[in-house]
C-alpha cells in the first residue's frame with residue numbers, strides 16, 4: 001500500500017505501443033485541426049477510453065486529447081475494484097443479483113445522497129459493462145466477487161478486483177486497462193480514433209448561442225491549436241492532485257495526495273468557463289486511518305490502518321481531546337468515517353499497550369505490529385510512554401482526559417459492564433506499559449465535487465438547461481454524484497467505465 005508511485009516500468013509498458021507512443025509531429029497536429037471531428041474526448045483514462053472505443057466502433061471519427069504521454073489515467077494507480085449486478089463472475093458462482101438490488105444497496109450505504117438518476121443508470125448498465133470487460137480478457141481474483149472490501153457491505157457478493165499486475169502493487173486498475181487498451185489501439189490503427197498525447201485541453205470553443213464546437217489544445221512545446229468537433233466529452237478526471245482547488249471545493253484540505261498526478265481539475269474549470277456549475281463538495285467524507293509521512297499538507301502515505309470492515313479493533317481510538325468518539329467496532333465503517341469527519345482536522349489516534357501489540361492481528365496494512373513499537377518516538381506519527389500520562393504528553397493529547405478515557409475503557413471490561421460507546425469486541429484492557437499511540441488522519445483519494453450533468457451526461461447550467469454538445473463523464477462529474485457522501489464499493493471506477501461505454505454508444 002505504501003508504494004503508490006507510478007513505476008517507470010508501468011509507463012514504459014503502456015507507452016511503447018507503436019500507436020500511442022510518441023506525440024505526433026507539429027505539422028500533423030496542424031493538419032488534424034483542419035478536420036471536422038464527430039467527437040473530441042478530453043482525457044484517455046477510465047471514462048475516456050471506453051467512450052472512444054464505443055464511439056469509434058459505431059463509425060464516428062474520434063479525436064482524443066490526452067495530457068500524459070500514455071493512456072490509462074487513474075487506472076495506473078487505482079485499486080480498480082468494481083461492482084455490477086448480473087455479471088458472468090456472479091453467474092459462475094451461482095450468485096443471484098439484480099440492478100434493483102444493487103441500486104437499493106448503494107442508496108442504503110450512502111443514505112440516499114448520490115444522484116438517484118445517475119445511480120439508476122449505473123446499476124442498470126454496470127453488469128453489462130463488466131461483462132464487456134470479461135469478454136475482452138478481464139479476470140478477477142478467484143475468491144471474488146465479494147460483498148465488501150474496506151467499505152460497507154453489499155447484500156450480495158458483487159464487488160471484484162482484477163489480480164495485481166506485474167508492475168503495480170494495487171493492480172486492479174491495470175487489469176481493466178489491459179482489457180481495454182487492445183480495443184483502443186485497434187481503433188487507432190484503423191484510423192477511427194486519433195490520439196494526441198502530451199497535449200492539454202486548455203479551452204472550449206463556444207459559439208455565441210452557447211453551443212460548444214471544439215477544443216483549444218496546447219502541445220508540449222506550448223503551441224495552441226484549435227480542433228473542431230460536433231461534440232466534446234470532458235473525461236479529464238477529478239482534482240485530487242490539486243490541493244488548492246480541492247480545498248476550495250470541499251472546504252477540507254487535501255491531507256494526503258495519492259491520486260493520479262494529472263487529476264488537476266482541468267475539466268471542472270473548462271466546464272464552468274462555458275456556463276456549467278460545480279456541485280457535491282459538501283458530500284466530502286474522510287476515509288479511516290491514514291498515517292501520513294509528515295506534518296505537511298498535503299502529505300504522502302506512510303501506512304494505512306486496517307479498518308473495522310477487515311479487522312476487529314483491539315486498540316481504542318481517541319480525538320485530540322484524548323476522548324473516544326465512536327464505537328470502534330461499529331458494523332458500518334461509513335458511520336466511523338463520518339464521526340472522524342466531525343473531529344478536529346479529522347485526526348484520530350489509536351491507543352494501545354504492549355500486550356495488545358504482541359497479541360492482536362496486524363493493525364496496519366503490510367506492517368507487523370513489532371514495527372509500530374520500533375517506529376515509536378522515531379517517526380512523528382508514533383509515540384510511546386511508560387504511563388498513559390507520559391504517552392499523552394508526548395503525543396500532545398490532554399493527559400487527564402486520556403487517563404480517564406483509558407480507565408473508563410478498562411473498568412468496564414474488568415467489571416463486566418457494557419462499553420461506554422457500545423463496543424462489543426474488547427479482548428484486552430490497556431494496562432501493561434509501555435503504551436503506544438499512532439496518529440492518523442482522515443483522507444480521500446477522490447474529489448466529491450464535480451460538474452452538474454443530466455441523465456444524458458450533458459453538462460448543465462445551474463438552471464438545468466444543457467450546454468449543447470458538451471458532455472462530462474468520470475470523476476469530473478464528482479465522486480459524490482455517484483457515491484454520495486460515502487465510499488460505496490466500486491462507485492468511482494464503475495460509473496466512469498459505464499458512462500463512458502454508454503456515451504460512446506449514444507453520442
Ligand SMILES: Cc1cc2nc3c(=O)[nH]c(=O)nc-3n(C[C@H](O)[C@H](O)[C@H](O)COP(=O)(O)OP(=O)(O)OC[C@H]3O[C@@H](n4cnc5c(N)ncnc54)[C@H](O)[C@@H]3O)c2cc1C
Pocket residue numbers: 042043044045046047048065066067068071072073074075077078079080081082199200201202235236237238258259260262263264266267445446473474475476479489490491492493494496
Ligand atoms: C489510489 C486510488 C485508488 C482508487 N481505487 C478505486 C477503487 O478501487 N474503486 C473505485 O471505484 N474507485 C477507485 N478510485 C477512484 C477511481 O479510480 C477514479 O474515480 C476513476 O478512475 C476516475 O476516472 P476518470 O476517467 O474520471 O479519470 P482518469 O482515469 O484519471 O482519466 C482522466 C484522464 O484525463 C487526462 N487529462 C487531465 N487533464 C487533461 C487535460 N487538460 N487535457 C487532456 N487530458 C487531460 C489525464 O491525464 C487522464 O488520463 C481510486 C482512486 C485512486 C486515486
